[in-house]
Amino acid sequence: MRAADAQLPFGGEELDRLFLPFQCHARVLLAVSGGPDSTALLLLAHAWRAGRAAGPDLSVATVDHRLRPESAAEARSVGAVCRRLGLSHAVLDWMGEKPRSGIPAAARAARYGLLARHAASRGATALALAHTRDDQAETVLLRLARGSGLAGLAAMRPVSRMGALALVRPFLDIPKARLVAEVRRAGVDFAEDPGNRDPRFTRPRLRAIAAALAAEGLDAPRLAAFARRAARADAALATLAEEAAARCRAMRPDGTLAFDGAGFAALPEEISLRVLLDAVRAQATEGEPELGKAERLHAGLLAALGRGARFGRTLAGAQITHAAGTIRVRPAPPREKCSGSQIRRDVDTHPWQATTRHLD
Numbered sequence: 001m002r003a004a005d006a007q008l009p010f011g012g013e014e015l016d017r018l019f020l021p022f023q024c025h026a027r028v029l030l031a032v033s034g035g036p037d038s039t040a041l042l043l044l045a046h047a048w049r050a051g052r053a054a055g056p057d058l059s060v061a062t063v064d065h066r067l068r069p070e071s072a073a074e075a076r077s078v079g080a081v082c083r084r085l086g087l088s089h090a091v092l093d094w095m096g097e098k099p100r101s102g103i104p105a106a107a108r109a110a111r112y113g114l115l116a117r118h119a120a121s122r123g124a125t126a127l128a129l130a131h132t133r134d135d136q137a138e139t140v141l142l143r144l145a146r147g148s149g150l151a152g153l154a155a156m157r158p159v160s161r162m163g164a165l166a167l168v169r170p171f172l173d174i175p176k177a178r179l180v181a182e183v184r185r186a187g188v189d190f191a192e193d194p195g196n197r198d199p200r201f202t203r204p205r206l207r208a209i210a211a212a213l214a215a216e217g218l219d220a221p222r223l224a225a226f227a228r229r230a231a232r233a234d235a236a237l238a239t240l241a242e243e244a245a246a247r248c249r250a251m252r253p254d255g256t257l258a259f260d261g262a263g264f265a266a267l268p269e270e271i272s273l274r275v276l277l278d279a280v281r282a283q284a285t286e287g288e289p290e291l292g293k294a295e296r297l298h299a300g301l302l303a304a305l306g307r308g309a310r311f312g313r314t315l316a317g318a319q320i321t322h323a324a325g326t327i328r329v330r331p332a333p334p335r336e337k338c339s340g341s342q343i344r345r346d347v348d349t350h351p352w353q354a355t356t357r358h359l360d
């Protein structure tokens with residue numbers, strides 16, 4: 001980014017484009033921490049709405065995580081800015097015992113829970129978050145480091161869902177420096193969370209090496225463009241997988257998902273893997289299936305299909321079997337615990353399906 005671009009003010013047309021997704025909602029809750037990015041969200045969303053005769057009702061919420069002594073004062077400062085702008089503001093406290101480790105993840109889960117409940121109580125159907133292009137680039141790096149697949153590498157989407165609530169991120173293509181300049185230009189104070197620089201946490205460590213990566217070409221615009229391309233490819237593959245599943249899937253009266261083995265084996269690998277993953281997700285009782293485990297299971301299933309052999313495994317609480325050319329995916333039957341062992345044996349009516357499963 002050229003230095004001049006970082007200073008570029010936001011014009012009316014750009015604001016219309018950025019806040020277009022707000023137009024589908026009668027009430028939008030702005031998540032404002034008091035940091036520079038979300039203070040810019042507050043100022044720009046207010047300016048956009050003030051310039052229109054009709055549009056959503058905007059309100060603001062700040063979560064006080066109660067992890068730092070200054071957090072209550074920071075939340076009050078956001079309240080003061082909101083009063084000046086004529087917007088309603090709520091402080092949501094994260095009460096109770098805080099975990100000793102995994103603080104960022106626990107704080108994030110608590111924050112989203114508090115914001116979602118508050119949005120529901122106000123009848124807001126959208127929650128606006130101020131993630132920037134720099135955050136998006138960091139998310140791509142984080143997901144690469146964790147071995148994510150294409151869906152994960154697509155990082156954050158401009159609009160996504162959390163239950164009934166739409167999560168809207170208007171700034172995913174906007175450099176943080178431009179938002180900081182906007183807030184400074186408006187003469188509004190903002191807070192800096194020292195956690196953003198704490199080297200005990202992964203994101204600040206990635207932030208610390210950002211300049212070195214950018215010098216090698218891995219800069220925020222390039223990483224964010226990669227995320228957009230990954231999102232586009234992921235959406236296309238998801239559609240193809242849905243169509244393929246519809247062609248070779250049958251639902252049994254007991255709720256089991258059944259697939260024609262030959263049709264499944266003839267699909268491109270990525271598509272059959274997605275068909276399998278979607279079926280496992282639909283029947284899983286133990287959360288999101290892990291991609292690496294799904295890939296191993298998929299390879300084993302294809303090998304069994306190739307040999308015409310029986311197959312039986314479990315993943316995320318779903319049971320996947322193959323016999324006589326039909327693949328079946330259903331919730332795994334109840335497990336019997338082996339005391340003192342890390343291995344449990346599945347109880348099943350079919351002897352070939354009796355499998356062992358290692359606990360995570």
Ligand SMILES: Nc1ncnc2c1ncn2[C@@H]1O[C@H](COP(=O)(O)OP(=O)(O)OP(=O)(O)O)[C@@H](O)[C@H]1O
Pocket residue numbers: 031032033034035036037038039061062063064065111128129130131135193196
């Ligand atoms: N305590 C909070 N209260 C309300 N919203 C929050 C809070 N913390 C984060 N958010 C929302 O989530 C977005 C991303 O959070 P993250 O912690 O990544 O932000 P950040 O880089 O510290 O941004 P900011 O400069 O706005 O604080 C914020 O821009 C904001 O919209």
